[in-house]
Amino acid sequence: MSEKINTKPFILHSDFRPSGDQPQAIEKLAENLTDGLAHQTLLGVTGSGKTFTIANVIAQLNRPAMLLAPNKTLAAQLYAEMKAFFPENAVEYFVSYYDYYQPEAYVPSSDTFIEKDASINDQIEQMRLSATKSFLERRDTIVVASVSAIYGLGDPDSYLQMMLHLQQGAIIDQRQILAKLAELQYTRNDQAFQRGTFRVRGEIIDIFPAESDDRAVRIELFDDEIERLSLFDPLTGSSFGAVPRFTIYPKTHYVTPRERILDAIENIKKELVSRREYFIKEHKLLEEQRISQRTQFDIEMMNELGYCSGIENYSRYLSGRNEGEPPPTLFDYMPSDAILIIDESHVTVPQIGGMYRGDRSRKETLVEYGFRLPSALDNRPLRFEEFERLAPQTIYVSATPGPYELEKSGSEIIDQVVRPTGLLDPLIEIRPVSIQVDDLLSEARQRADKNERVLVTTLTKKMAEDLTDYLDEHGIRVRYLHSDIDTVERVEIIRDLRLGEFDVLVGINLLREGLDIPEVSLVAILDADKEGFLRSERSLIQTIGRAARNLNGKAILYADSITKSMEKAITETNRRREKQTKYNEEHGIVPQALNKKVGELLDIGQGANQKVKANKQRGKMAAEPTALYNAPKNAKEYQQQIKKLEQQMYKFAQDLEFEKAAAIRDQLHQLREQFVFEN
Structure with missing residues (x-):
């Protein structure tokens, strides 16, 4: 792609040495990568130090890497861990930069066209640009990404030409x-x-x-x-x-040289003529007028300004691709010898496969009704087979690998069951459904008295809300994690749970993969015998695993019968527990509690125009930590305080609480004056 300027080696910083199953896992993974093996799986249980193993492999081979995570929360956690392991190297973060995104769409049944509406997070946009810059300039680069990595990005050749x-x-x-x-x-x-x-x-x-x-x-x-x-x-x-x-470097990934824009305009004009002829032939005069008006406006804007709203829909012409060719993505910026690590692969791999199909059906409707030219269909995420072609040597990481990873890896499935800390998998108890709420209340009180935390998973949003209200009314410090909470707030809720701001966290499907909360000693699974997606073997193993980082870890499954999924999950958990017990006895290891520092996972500012939900009746369980604005000691602290105050001000303004917003505006003014005066 481009000549690398920085060839600095990876330098791993850690107070610990590999132990347990880690040394053999590191050796085997590195050996397979050196031998050119395309696919392998690291089957690592919760708390076995999978991230540390991967960090050691990267440092040993000294090759750039991309880590794919299934969501922004886990990406933030991985980013923080990798940043701590490699403080001297380029550890970058690449996720969707939208705080809010409403794609353009057309609903034929009601003749409703929905304009594209989006709010971009400025800080994440900067981190995305930093990620591609590091891939282009440095060998010692690790990029932690979400599935945003398979979506179209500006053409790297144009990007490099414009520097x-x-x-x-x-x-x-x-x-x-x-x-x-x-x-x-x-x-x-x-x-x-x-x-x-x-x-x-x-x-x-x-x-x-x-x-x-x-x-x-x-x-x-x-x-x-x-x-x-x-x-x-x-x-x-x-x-x-x-x-x-x-x-x-350009301000955006989508910057394009002037001559290429002029070439693109000519091709767009040709396609417009062809599309108009098609609509006239089919007697679709409304669609013909619509496509003419919209496309000619876009052409005019591109000619005068170099860009237009929705310019990504003309990406086929702007990047010089043929019809049906894959769009340029983050993979095109990646060095050819990079390693791809797919974290929680049993979730991430199906996600990659599903992105293209959902995007395609929405775009086909827009094309059919004259809102977009057919070439807009090439502004899309990668198809799964295209992802497979582009992906470099891959390591799948999961405690419960899916059928795809197992098939691709063949015999190369590396077990990492033994934890260096000696911690055992949780004890599992089955209790009747009829007593689940009152029994949970009793268990939560016991855990709160010991300064331990509880995770509760329910089947429905309604049940989660009712349970949260019930526990709150009975004096339990509880919060509820649901899909309406944005990424940043979700990270802060988990951080507050660790800090002891509350004792019980209730959720539906958000308390599974990768959540690293050593303080959790009890996982309660309500209605565990209701067979289905949320109570499958994989889901149960993952949920039970959330208590595997605590010395007193226990999982209570409330069920009136034992399903096949429950039986398999219990058998697998007990197998892992026995293997760890045997290892501890052989090596004289006494299980030790994890004392993991509670740090800021990722300081991502929430956008000023973040969409605030109207139903804030759960104010008593709000996820915002109370901030104390003392005099900032340095520029970094000053920036953080300004950012927090601005977020509060915008939030009050959106809730129409203008007096409170004005008071914070005055605070901001005082803080700025004070900082300028002192410096």
């Missing part, structure tokens, strides 16, 4: 630099210096790179020569020193 290379001593006119920055979609703003903008003061140009969070570059010109290049803190203005060269 602005700056070098000390280079002869370049100031106007040339400014024109190039405009091409890269940077905007001039001499007042508010923020990401993706530049400012000009005489012969000095300051640029805040789109992929940077805390560093800006200053170009000092003398005549038409770059006299000095330096990096500085855009908040405080303090200098980080001079650099000999610097590359400015």
